[in-house]
Amino acid sequence: MISNAEWEVLRVVWAKGQASSKDIIGVLAQKMDWSESTIKTLIGRLVEKKILQSRREGRSFIYWTEISEEEANLANLRTELAKICQTKQAGLLGQILAETPMTAQDLQGLQKILDRKQVLDQLPCNCTPGQCRCQEHVNSPEKEEVVI
Incomplete structure (x- = not known):
C-alpha cells in the first residue's frame, strides 16, 4: 500500500521519468513544506517496497519506477471501489x-465506453x-x- 506522502514522491518521479533525490526534494520541500530527511525517508520506503528502483550516479542516486502512473492510479481506484x-x-x-x-474529447471517450457497456437488469x-x-x-x- 502506498501512503499519501509516498504518492507525492511518485508523482515527482512520474513527471520527470527519472529523478535524483535533489529533484524530488526540490519539488516536495516547497510544495509540502517537508524536511530533506522526511523526503529521503519516503524515498527509502518506496525503494524498500520495490516501487522505486535506484542507481548511483556519482555522489547521488537516480530513482525511477516501472509502474506507470496510469497503472498505479487504476489500482488505487479499484482498491477504493472494492470498499x-x-x-x-x-x-x-x-x-x-x-x-x-472535462474536454469534449474526454466526454466522447466516456460516451464510447458507456455505449459499449453491458447493462445488467439488476x-x-x-x-x-x-x-x-x-x-x-x-x-x-x-x-x-x-x-x-
Missing part, C-alpha cells in the same frame, strides 16, 4: 464525473451482511435478532 457496495458505485462514479472538468449487493443497508441484507437471516 464500496457495488450497488452504490455507479452513483458515486456519476457524482465524481459531474464534478470533474446489480446484486456484494457486501457481507451487516456491512450494508441494501434491502437484500435488511431482511436476511443473519440480520434477524433472536429474542429470548
Whole structure:
C-alpha cells in the first residue's frame, strides 16, 4: 500500500521519468513544506517496497519506477471501489464525473465506453451482511435478532 506522502514522491518521479533525490526534494520541500530527511525517508520506503528502483550516479542516486502512473492510479481506484457496495458505485462514479472538468474529447471517450457497456437488469449487493443497508441484507437471516 502506498501512503499519501509516498504518492507525492511518485508523482515527482512520474513527471520527470527519472529523478535524483535533489529533484524530488526540490519539488516536495516547497510544495509540502517537508524536511530533506522526511523526503529521503519516503524515498527509502518506496525503494524498500520495490516501487522505486535506484542507481548511483556519482555522489547521488537516480530513482525511477516501472509502474506507470496510469497503472498505479487504476489500482488505487479499484482498491477504493472494492470498499464500496457495488450497488452504490455507479452513483458515486456519476457524482465524481459531474464534478470533474472535462474536454469534449474526454466526454466522447466516456460516451464510447458507456455505449459499449453491458447493462445488467439488476446489480446484486456484494457486501457481507451487516456491512450494508441494501434491502437484500435488511431482511436476511443473519440480520434477524433472536429474542429470548
